[in-house]
Amino acid sequence: MITFTIxxxxxxxxxxxxxxxxxxxxxxxIPTLCYHPAVEPYGACRLCVVEVDDGRxxxxxxxxxxxxxxxxxVLTDTPRINNVRRxxxxxxxxxxxxxxxxxxxxTKFGVTPSRxxxxxxxxxxxxxxxxxxxxxxxxxxxxxxxxxxxxxxEITSPFHTGSKECLSCGTCLYVCPTGAMEQLFDKxxx
Amino acid sequence: MNKEDNIGIFLCECGGKISSRIDLPKVCEFxxxxxxxxxxxxxxxxxxxxxxxxxxxIQAKGLDRIxxxxxxxxxxxxxxxxxxxxxxxxxHQVEMINLKDHVATVHEGAPQELARKAAALxxxxxxxxxxxxxxxxxxxxxxxxxxIVGGGVSGFAAARExxxxxxxxxxxxxxxxxxxxxxxxxxxxxxxxxxxxxLGELFREVFTNPLVKxxxxxxxxxxxxxxxxxxxxxxxxxxxxxxxEGAAIIVALxxxxxxxxxxxxxxxxxxxxxxxxxxxxxxGDIQAGKxxxxxxxxxxxxxxxxxxxxxxxxxxxxxxxxxPQVKPTVLYPANVTLPLTGADLxxxxxxxxxxxxxIPEVHPVVQSGFMSFVSPxxxxxxxxxxxxxxxxxxPEDPAVKAQELLRWLPIYPENGGSLKKSHIxxxxxQLPDESLFFTGSAxxxxxxxxxxxxxxxxxxxxxxLREKARQxxxxxxxxxxxxxxxxxxxxxxxxxxxxxxxxxxxxxxxxVPRETDNHLCSGGGTCAATCPYEAIKVLNNTAQQLEARxxxxxxxxxxxxxxxxxxxxxxLSSAEQAAVKGLKYPSGIYxxxxxxxxxxxxxxxxxxxxxxxxxxxxxxxxxxxxxxYHYGVDHCWYRINAMKKLLALAGxxxxxxxxxxxxxxxxxxFVRMVESHLDALENLPPLxxxxxxxxxxxxxxxxxxxxxxxxxxGTSLRRPTEKEFPGSQFNAVDADETxxxxxxxxxxxxxxxxxxxxxxxxxxxxxRTLDEPVKNLTPILTDMxxxxxxxxxxxxxxxxxxxxxxx
Numbered sequence: 001m002i003t004f005t006i007x008x009x010x011x012x013x014x015x016x017x018x019x020x021x022x023x024x025x026x027x028x029x030i031p032t033l034c035y036h037p038a039v040e041p042y043g044a045c046r047l048c049v050v051e052v053d054d055g056r057x058x059x060x061x062x063x064x065x066x067x068x069x070x071x072x073x074v075l076t077d078t079p080r081i082n083n084v085r086r087x088x089x090x091x092x093x094x095x096x097x098x099x100x101x102x103x104x105x106x107t108k109f110g111v112t113p114s115r116x117x118x119x120x121x122x123x124x125x126x127x128x129x130x131x132x133x134x135x136x137x138x139x140x141x142x143x144x145x146x147x148x149x150x151x152x153x154e155i156t157s158p159f160h161t162g163s164k165e166c167l168s169c170g171t172c173l174y175v176c177p178t179g180a181m182e183q184l185f186d187k188x189x190x
Numbered sequence: 191m192n193k194e195d196n197i198g199i200f201l202c203e204c205g206g207k208i209s210s211r212i213d214l215p216k217v218c219e220f221x222x223x224x225x226x227x228x229x230x231x232x233x234x235x236x237x238x239x240x241x242x243x244x245x246x247x248i249q250a251k252g253l254d255r256i257x258x259x260x261x262x263x264x265x266x267x268x269x270x271x272x273x274x275x276x277x278x279x280x281x282h283q284v285e286m287i288n289l290k291d292h293v294a295t296v297h298e299g300a301p302q303e304l305a306r307k308a309a310a311l312x313x314x315x316x317x318x319x320x321x322x323x324x325x326x327x328x329x330x331x332x333x334x335x336x337x338i339v340g341g342g343v344s345g346f347a348a349a350r351e352x353x354x355x356x357x358x359x360x361x362x363x364x365x366x367x368x369x370x371x372x373x374x375x376x377x378x379x380x381x382x383x384x385x386x387x388x389l390g391e392l393f394r395e396v397f398t399n400p401l402v403k404x405x406x407x408x409x410x411x412x413x414x415x416x417x418x419x420x421x422x423x424x425x426x427x428x429x430x431x432x433x434x435e436g437a438a439i440i441v442a443l444x445x446x447x448x449x450x451x452x453x454x455x456x457x458x459x460x461x462x463x464x465x466x467x468x469x470x471x472x473x474g475d476i477q478a479g480k481x482x483x484x485x486x487x488x489x490x491x492x493x494x495x496x497x498x499x500x501x502x503x504x505x506x507x508x509x510x511x512x513x514p515q516v517k518p519t520v521l522y523p524a525n526v527t528l529p530l531t532g533a534d535l536x537x538x539x540x541x542x543x544x545x546x547x548x549i550p551e552v553h554p555v556v557q558s559g560f561m562s563f564v565s566p567x568x569x570x571x572x573x574x575x576x577x578x579x580x581x582x583x584x585p586e587d588p589a590v591k592a593q594e595l596l597r598w599l600p601i602y603p604e605n606g607g608s609l610k611k612s613h614i615x616x617x618x619x620q621l622p623d624e625s626l627f628f629t630g631s632a633x634x635x636x637x638x639x640x641x642x643x644x645x646x647x648x649x650x651x652x653x654x655l656r657e658k659a660r661q662x663x664x665x666x667x668x669x670x671x672x673x674x675x676x677x678x679x680x681x682x683x684x685x686x687x688x689x690x691x692x693x694x695x696x697x698x699x700x701x702v703p704r705e706t707d708n709h710l711c712s713g714g715g716t717c718a719a720t721c722p723y724e725a726i727k728v729l730n731n732t733a734q735q736l737e738a739r740x741x742x743x744x745x746x747x748x749x750x751x752x753x754x755x756x757x758x759x760x761x762l763s764s765a766e767q768a769a770v771k772g773l774k775y776p777s778g779i780y781x782x783x784x785x786x787x788x789x790x791x792x793x794x795x796x797x798x799x800x801x802x803x804x805x806x807x808x809x810x811x812x813x814x815x816x817x818x819y820h821y822g823v824d825h826c827w828y829r830i831n832a833m834k835k836l837l838a839l840a841g842x843x844x845x846x847x848x849x850x851x852x853x854x855x856x857x858x859x860f861v862r863m864v865e866s867h868l869d870a871l872e873n874l875p876p877l878x879x880x881x882x883x884x885x886x887x888x889x890x891x892x893x894x895x896x897x898x899x900x901x902x903x904g905t906s907l908r909r910p911t912e913k914e915f916p917g918s919q920f921n922a923v924d925a926d927e928t929x930x931x932x933x934x935x936x937x938x939x940x941x942x943x944x945x946x947x948x949x950x951x952x953x954x955x956x957x958r959t960l961d962e963p964v965k966n967l968t969p970i971l972t973d974m975x976x977x978x979x980x981x982x983x984x985x986x987x988x989x990x991x992x993x994x995x996x997x
Contacts, residue, residue, distance in 0.1 A: 025234055167818075169759065170766075175265065
């Protein structure tokens, strides 16, 4: 058993567990977006950041992938963390201002659409990869993938053509945090 | 698994998402009289600490069935089953009730009120788990050769691969020497012969290898059995049938090309098809001069055009290599991309082969010695000179040729003429290993290289099955069980099964009980719901389990509430999508997810009404094109139709039951559907509870169990694409009226039984009890008395007094 503290509360966990696992189990709320218990963590959105003090220094890390260690002090609600999270929410909100999940987060962090807003986009994909991971890990098909690189990176079917692998099961729709998948869905299947 | 206290219930708070909307402690209170071994609320059962805590409880209390009240089973079930596998909990032992998407997020009621609904759904899950039966997979042997049928070229590649790995195979081929195979190749793969590397070597190796038995292609009389044990009956010339046994079947089927009608273009000496040209090439009869290959016929699809263009390019290369005097040009439509590499193009240029595209909108015109076409480069009409004009052949419909195979194997013709292994689309882990191999260009026009690769791949599939069997790991999950005692061998299930899971029987063997090939079975359950004798059981998903669930849920429903069945694809997905999108709908509907609406036994619907449910709504995928179980949703339509007719016969409202079609991505439609049906039923009173109505509902339920009714339901499937009706009916009204007649009669029979169980009655008394004119009852009563279902107990005032017969 590994003993450490989250927000001053002493908690225990086993090896391979992550900070997020333990925090959620103890009812400590850490906002997440690209995390889903059905798939392996991926660390794309960085919204789940926490401050971890390992005795030598204090760092901002993502809790969904940070394995717990003996004696670390985890802080989930500090001005530093809130600042990081607010900026992340700000940038993501500007990409998909109409998504209910983003609106919920925006109200929570008191963020409004800003000068970064992309014109005319309501449900932009954040490239969190949840749909790709769910299609692969949960369904076992590989009908979705990332296409292109850098600024042009997008979610698409392999080779940008209708995928015969797609079962139209709707798993990607279910896990999509922004609702961008709805627009993409019909283009994926063969 | 009969001890009730082995069920563990774990409720999820989902970080407040569920617990803030549903009063979970209250749910526990509601469940206190239900049977369970452990009940606990976790903040997040799906996270590592939750799974660990669950495992501890399972081991400490010896739990063998788990119910998780949390979120979507589609997304989360795998996580639980993988984690709990270490403590011996398997997929079927986990039941998930989606409290989050079916209750918490979509309704606006108070947490206490929603707790009642949640508890009802959970007790439904408990009732179903209670009836779960132990589940033993069967180990399969895999001995004997692989049978390569269909006569396609890919069979050779498969046979060689198998032989190289030391596995025997029997190859049914059209030509029995390597040379003959080569000679006939241009009928299926024009232009491919000389460009496929070691093709001759492949054929020679196959013909000389002792592990491969090449036998002449014979008409298939039957294919029975399943993976590891196939029997193929071959019709001999003298009419007798010889049987060949094998462990696996590889279907290698190629699409043949028949000669195009060139007479409308020009005479046979100057205009020919690709196939003819190849024959001329073989004979060394190559004319000098300008040869134009015209890739026409867009009606055969782009793949066929691409294929023809490449074939034309190959043939021209062949011609110029042998005779530099020939000047070939390939004229192809501009919307087709030539699948040629840069090196190919360089070679074409070096040999002076013209590759010219034309815009497909303007049809090229053939003239004597010239051909005009519009070039996409300048939109000008150009002319090309020709001495010989070559057009591609017409791809034949493989379904016609392969009729004998299609009858026995789950391979279906698709629109567009190609064949496909099965229409059904499932999650890969829903099915065990692939056990039926289908290769060749009949599955889609493609290159010879591609086809040979397919054959090799199929052989590897067979080898992996053999490897698994050697290690003792080749097991079939027994999904469907046929009760030999009950099965009458009518074969309706075989006809209806979309996945090939119900094995065929030899023709002429009479009504013998069916066997199942669980390697192909998808557990859809359409067969079980159709079986007239209720002999088929989908293990872990039996009609009895669903019945128990319906009973348990309806016992806790209020009078104005209705039941909703959603299919696992369109219905369930859109229902859950509604929750994700934050849509709300009234809480008066209790959703029960099923595999497919087609797997709902007709008696389930009547059972729900018998239990006092006010109305039923069913949501499935749009018929045929998006139904994942072939025609499952159509099967269900007929059952609903019968239910409506029976309700009307009993003097109840037909609109109490309604079906809707919704796609995966249409949560708004789902919500509208629910609201609309609830609105329609709002002013309708609940089902009366008096004895008379109850007796009628009982009779409806009994009618749904009657083999004759189930037989009519099974045979009279409404398939939207079909214009023919079963039996002697020739139009829709006729077919429907026949169905109504059967239902009327069987309904009356059921009512008579119900009345006679309490006391023996004479026809006038029966007529009074049933509120029917005597003249309607007399013929039925006479029939029933004749076959002993009722007996004459005595006589009174000239009337017989009937009582229940024996058995």
